[in-house]
Amino acid sequence: MKIMIDRNRCEGKATCLDVCPEDVFELQKPAKQELSWQSRIKLKFHGGEQAFAVNEGSCTGCELCVEHCPEKAISLDNHDSDQRKDPESFYDPGS
Numbered sequence: 001m002k003i004m005i006d007r008n009r010c011e012g013k014a015t016c017l018d019v020c021p022e023d024v025f026e027l028q029k030p031a032k033q034e035l036s037w038q039s040r041i042k043l044k045f046h047g048g049e050q051a052f053a054v055n056e057g058s059c060t061g062c063e064l065c066v067e068h069c070p071e072k073a074i075s076l077d078n079h080d081s082d083q084r085k086d087p088e089s090f091y092d093p094g095s
């Protein structure tokens with residue numbers, strides 16, 4: 001299971017940490033080069049941290065994090081493909 005977190009949507013509200021039964025997520029400071037300038041400003045107002053799937057191998061695919069994320073920042077990819085997007089650089093141009 002690949003967990004993709006949109007760096008330009010996540011506001012570090014930690015809902016995924018609360019709902020994930022497998023302790024997959026952790027809050028960390030993101031690399032600034034991964035963020036748009038709007039997201040860098042937004043990050044300053046939201047504590048400077050975002051969610052990271054540090055324990056991705058434990059994910060069972062229950063989708064609780066996807067359903068509960070208030071920013072719709074999380075998506076899952078259960079296809080084993082080399083063409084999937086890098087979860088840490090996922091960028092949604094519509095955000």
Ligand code: SF4
Binds near residue numbers: 020
């Ligand atoms: S899909 Fe379920 S197990 Fe996987 S990260 Fe989300 S909440 Fe955790």
